[in-house]
Amino acid sequence: MLTLLAKLFKALNSETSPWALAMAMVLGMFLGLTPLWRVHNLVILLGALIFRVNLTLFLLSFGLFSGIAYLLDPMFHDFGLAILQASSWQGIYEAAYATAVGRVSQFYHTITMGSFVFSLLISPVVAVVTYFVVNNYRKRIQKALLKLKVVQMLRGSRFWQLYTDLRG
Amino acid sequence: MATVHGFTGVVMKRSVIRWPGLAVFGGIVALIVIVSWLFLDAILKVSMEYGLGRVNGAEVNIARVEHEWSPLTLRAYGVQATDAAKPTHNQVQLESFSADISAAELLLGRIHIEQLDVLGVRVDQPREQGEGEVYVTPSKDDVKNWASANWEQLKVSLPSTDEIVQQVGLQTDQVLADAEQKIEQQRTQFNDAKAALPDKEKIAAYQQQIKEITEGDVEGLGDVAARKKKLDQLKDAIREDKAAIERFRAQLSESAEIVKTQIARVKDAPGNDIDRIQNFFQLNETGLQNVTGLLLGDRARQWSEYLLLAYEQLAPMLARSANSQTVEKARGAGESLSFVEADAPPEFWIKNARTEVLIAGTAVNIDWQNITHQHNLLGQPTTYQARVDNSDLWNAFNLDGELSLLESGIDAKQQWQLKGANLKSLGLSESDELTASIASALLDSDGTVLVRGNQLDGEAIIRMLDLEMLAQGSSKITNAIAAALKQLNRLDINTEIAGDILSPSLSLNLNSDLDQQLGKLLGDTAMAEAQGKLNEIRADLTAKVEQQLGPNTELLQNITQLNSQAGDFNQQLEELLKSKIEDNLKDKLKDRLFGNS
Numbered sequence: 001m002l003t004l005l006a007k008l009f010k011a012l013n014s015e016t017s018p019w020a021l022a023m024a025m026v027l028g029m030f031l032g033l034t035p036l037w038r039v040h041n042l043v044i045l046l047g048a049l050i051f052r053v054n055l056t057l058f059l060l061s062f063g064l065f066s067g068i069a070y071l072l073d074p075m076f077h078d079f080g081l082a083i084l085q086a087s088s089w090q091g092i093y094e095a096a097y098a099t100a101v102g103r104v105s106q107f108y109h110t111i112t113m114g115s116f117v118f119s120l121l122i123s124p125v126v127a128v129v130t131y132f133v134v135n136n137y138r139k140r141i142q143k144a145l146l147k148l149k150v151v152q153m154l155r156g157s158r159f160w161q162l163y164t165d166l167r168g
Numbered sequence: 169m170a171t172v173h174g175f176t177g178v179v180m181k182r183s184v185i186r187w188p189g190l191a192v193f194g195g196i197v198a199l200i201v202i203v204s205w206l207f208l209d210a211i212l213k214v215s216m217e218y219g220l221g222r223v224n225g226a227e228v229n230i231a232r233v234e235h236e237w238s239p240l241t242l243r244a245y246g247v248q249a250t251d252a253a254k255p256t257h258n259q260v261q262l263e264s265f266s267a268d269i270s271a272a273e274l275l276l277g278r279i280h281i282e283q284l285d286v287l288g289v290r291v292d293q294p295r296e297q298g299e300g301e302v303y304v305t306p307s308k309d310d311v312k313n314w315a316s317a318n319w320e321q322l323k324v325s326l327p328s329t330d331e332i333v334q335q336v337g338l339q340t341d342q343v344l345a346d347a348e349q350k351i352e353q354q355r356t357q358f359n360d361a362k363a364a365l366p367d368k369e370k371i372a373a374y375q376q377q378i379k380e381i382t383e384g385d386v387e388g389l390g391d392v393a394a395r396k397k398k399l400d401q402l403k404d405a406i407r408e409d410k411a412a413i414e415r416f417r418a419q420l421s422e423s424a425e426i427v428k429t430q431i432a433r434v435k436d437a438p439g440n441d442i443d444r445i446q447n448f449f450q451l452n453e454t455g456l457q458n459v460t461g462l463l464l465g466d467r468a469r470q471w472s473e474y475l476l477l478a479y480e481q482l483a484p485m486l487a488r489s490a491n492s493q494t495v496e497k498a499r500g501a502g503e504s505l506s507f508v509e510a511d512a513p514p515e516f517w518i519k520n521a522r523t524e525v526l527i528a529g530t531a532v533n534i535d536w537q538n539i540t541h542q543h544n545l546l547g548q549p550t551t552y553q554a555r556v557d558n559s560d561l562w563n564a565f566n567l568d569g570e571l572s573l574l575e576s577g578i579d580a581k582q583q584w585q586l587k588g589a590n591l592k593s594l595g596l597s598e599s600d601e602l603t604a605s606i607a608s609a610l611l612d613s614d615g616t617v618l619v620r621g622n623q624l625d626g627e628a629i630i631r632m633l634d635l636e637m638l639a640q641g642s643s644k645i646t647n648a649i650a651a652a653l654k655q656l657n658r659l660d661i662n663t664e665i666a667g668d669i670l671s672p673s674l675s676l677n678l679n680s681d682l683d684q685q686l687g688k689l690l691g692d693t694a695m696a697e698a699q700g701k702l703n704e705i706r707a708d709l710t711a712k713v714e715q716q717l718g719p720n721t722e723l724l725q726n727i728t729q730l731n732s733q734a735g736d737f738n739q740q741l742e743e744l745l746k747s748k749i750e751d752n753l754k755d756k757l758k759d760r761l762f763g764n765s
Contacts, residue, residue, distance in 0.1 A: 035502075045196065049189030077502050084505050097507035103277030111502030 016054060018138075022130035024054040026123045028061025033069045033076075034115040039104050072118075073111060080114025209233045216244065223485045224259070225304035226250035229297070240271040250300025251292070258295055260477075263288025267518075278513060284521035284539075291473040330701075339444075340437035340709045344716050347430035351720050354423040358727060361416040366409040371737060374744055377402055403745055410741040413734050420731040427724045434716060438709030442702060460661060460680045463596050463604060463653075468630070468663060474527055475567070475584060476617065476665070477534070478552055479624060483571055483578050483669050486541040514542035530561050543572040549580075562611075563588030569617075577622035578669050585614040591632075602646040604639040604653055606632075619669055626665040635659055645690070652689045656682070 027048045031041055048058045069076070084093065096102035106112050204211065213233040220228040231246025243266045251259035265286040273280040381399045508515060518539035525532045534554040540546055549570040556565045569582030589611040597604040615628025635657050639650035661680040 042197065046190075046193045049193045050186060051189075052184055052186045073502075081503065081505075090507070093507040094509050098276075098509060098512065100275050100277070106504070108505045108507055109502050110505070 018131045018134040019127075020052060021054050021057050021134050022127040023051070024048070024057040025061045025130040026127050027053060028058040028063075029065045029123065029126055030116075030119045031058075032062045032065025032067075033072070033119045035106075035109070035112055038106055038112055040116065069115065072115075076111045076114035076118060078110075078114070079118060080110035080112065083113050083117060084108060084110060209235060212242070213244075220247075220249065220485075221303060224249045224252070226252040226255065226259075226302045227300035229300075240269045240274070242267045242269060248295065248300075250295065250302065252302050252304060255299045255302050256295060258290075258293045258300070260289065260291050261293050262286050262290070273513070277515070279516045280513070281518040282520065284518045284536075286521065286523040289477075289523050289525040291477065292470055338441045338705070338709070340441050340712065343433050343437040344712060347434045347720070348716060350430050351427050351723065354426050355723055357419060358423050358723075358730075361419045362730065364412055365416055365734065366413065366737060366741075370409070371740055371744075374402065374406055374741070378744055406741050406744050410738060410745070413738045413741065417731055417734050417738070420727050420734065424724060424727045424731070427720060427727065431717060431720055431724065434713050434720070438706055438713055441709060442706050445698075445702060445705070460682045463682075464661065467594070467596055468661075472663075472665065474525060475615075475628075476582075477523075477525065478550075478569055478571060478582065479580065479617070479619065479669055482539070482550075483573075483580065483619075486539075486573055508542070508545065510545070512545060514540040514545045516540055516542070517546065528561060530556075530559050532556050532565070534567070541573050544574065561589055562586055565589075571619065578619050579621070580619035580669075581617065582626075583614075583616040587612055589613075600642060602639065602641045602650060604637060604650065607636040607638050609633065609635045615663070615665075617665060622669050624665060624667055624669050628663040628665065630661040630663060632659040632661070648690045649686055652682075652686045655689075656685075 027044050030044045031048075034041060047053070048055065083089070093108065096105075097108060102108075107116075209232075212235065213230050216233065217228050217230055227250045229246070229248045229250075230244050232244070234243045234245075235241065243264065245264045246261075247265065248258045248261040251257045265284060267284045268282045270278075270280040270282060378399070381395045381402065506515065519537070521536040521539055523534045523536065525534060532554055533556075534552055536550065536552045538546055538548050539550050543549055549572040551570045552568065554565070554567040557563065559565070564585070564587040566586075567582070567584040569580065571578060571580030591606050591609040591611050594606040594609075595604075596606060610633045612631045612633070613628055615626060617624060617626030619625075637653045637656055639653040641647035641650040659680055659682060
């Protein structure tokens with residue numbers, strides 16, 4: 001865990017693009033909020049691995065949003081049910097249901113549909129917020145933090161050792 | 169999305185693609201495939217236990233699952249489905265099943281099984297591994313509605329004579345008191361009327377006066393007129409007395425009638441009381457509860473679970489799989505909706521199945537066609553047939569039926585005939601109160617069952633011929649029942665089957681003439697025991713009645729006697745009224761005028 005945090009700080013303090021970190025956050029959010037054993041998560045994983053996305057933030061985001069998903073499951077069910085019962089979409093659902101891809105995607109599952117659409121809707125917000133936080137961290141918080149006595153004490157700790165090892 | 173990274177003063181623009189990531193992804197996918205491949209049987213086992221458990225409403229255990237890729241075949245061994253209403257037992261268990269699955273349809277998300285073979289089906293078996301977990305607890309209303317739960321609840325008991333006497337409330341004393349009061353009233357009226365009656369002296373005086381008026385010397389016409397006037401006055405007095413006598417006689421008749429009635433009531437009172445006590449000993453069907461249900465209920469339920477296998481096991485599972493509302497949702501499990509088109513094949517379809525059901529060691533094969541929960545897509549019902557002739561257990565057995573899951577619910581029909589089933593040493597009751605078993609019997613049964621909109625309605629007749637029963641009770645009542653059971657040599661039982669097919673169980677009502685037979689026999693037994701006490705009661709009541717009857721009978725005799733006497737007086741007065749003064753006077757005057765005197 002300490003290693004993971006150290007890696008996170010390394011990423012935050014590095015010159016990695018804030019948008020790349022935001023992308024990692026969003027992809028991790030998809031993986032965390034939607035049921036894990038779904039084909040679309042393979043695509044998410046492929047995207048996270050193949051594109052130069054920060055894997056540390058991706059994994060932390062996955063962990064964080066998995067916990068949130070547990071709390072939101074009932075809401076995802078209701079949301080997905082409402083989407084899947086929308087009368088104007090029935091024709092499309094029926095057509096998709098008749099295909100192997102449709103079946104494998106499990107779009108007809110309420111929590112899968114609800115959490116996926118929810119993730120889609122909030123991904124721009126999550127991306128922008130992540131970008132804003134990273135930018136502000138780098139501009140303001142990083143310097144202020146370094147001046148704090150607590151941080152100075154931390155710099156003499158094992159955590160800082162790990163951090164610097166990673167950095168080196 | 170380029171990343172700029174400073175390194176010894178050289179600025180290098182890195183590619184957005186991280187090619188080693190592709191290799192890692194490939195590795196992860198390969199790992200998932202390998203793990204799935206290696207542990208597919210275990211994954212299938214857990215998935216099937218979970219899925220079937222949700223549909224069953226209670227824990228499902230599978231000992232082992234095997235698969236073959238070509239042809240795609242799935243085999244499972246030791247499948248046990250817990251009974252949600254009785255978690256200590258399996259609702260159904262099977263030794264193994266083998267399913268030939270269509271791979272092409274599976275790729276399109278449909279489970280089409282060309283042939284399903286199910287071996288060693290048993291129902292209502294105790295769970296060896298202990299109580300199973302229940303996911304959907306059946307409501308109290310769903311639990312089988314047996315006539316009685318056990319012998320201990322048999323409320324009827326043979327009453328003691330004292331209890332009965334207390335409950336009956338003997339009426340002889342009351343009758344005696346009523347009669348006494350009424351007769352006493354008549355006695356008073358009788359005495360009053362008697363006091364107002366003219367006595368013998370008064371009648372003799374009337375006779376003397378009439379004689380004086382109509383006899384003796386006549387002084388002339390004036391004297392005749394005076395005598396006539398006197399006679400008329402006398403007759404008026406006689407008429408008043410005659411009217412009094414007639415009223416008295418009417419009163420006597422009324423009193424006699426009342427006294428007679430009361431005497432009759434008093435005489436009948438002890439007999440009526442004894443009759444009422446005896447009636448109290450006759451136990452009716454309600455008092456006995458349903459001994460047929462008590463005795464044969466468990467066994468009939470067991471038989472029905474085999475006969476109604478399609479309804480009790482398959483139909484509820486199909487219906488639950490078709491309707492997610494009937495399966496309790498696990499948190500976070502979500503719900504899979506079906507968007508199948510109207511002309512698409514069913515998503516789950518077992519084209520042919522053979523189930524080998526084990527009944528007392530005999531295998532009965534039931535052939536099934538078109539098992540699905542989407543009969544509207546298939547356009548055909550699920551059908552099943554079984555025919556076993558000349559088996560060790562019976563001469564002939566036929567069963568056929570069909571069922572469909574429609575929007576309105578389950579529609580189904582089934583009929584069966586069983587001829588010459590040999591029952592030997594069949595335990596019926598092993599309770600502390602009563603042990604009973606059928607030593608031997610020949611059983612015939614036929615019945616029909618209809619299901620419309622999930623509501624099941626059926627009836628069956630069970631005939632037991634050449635019946636020989638062994639029974640022993642541990643109390644007065646169960647001993648009497650045991651004695652009655654041992655006398656039975658034929659028993660016809662009408663069975664009514666009803667209930668909601670989606671509930672975990674159905675209700676059975678059993679009726680036969682056994683209850684009436686037992687009621688009569690128990691009544692006779694109780695009466696025999698109570699006879700001595702009844703004789704005492706009868707003697708006691710009769711003595712009381714005799715004591716009162718003596719004076720009353722005497723009163724009745726007096727009334728009768730006096731009535732007769734009053735009749736004589738009435739006659740005499742009537743005669744007196746006929747007396748005429750004119751004739752005597754004429755004679756006297758003639759004598760005087762013509763010198764005859």
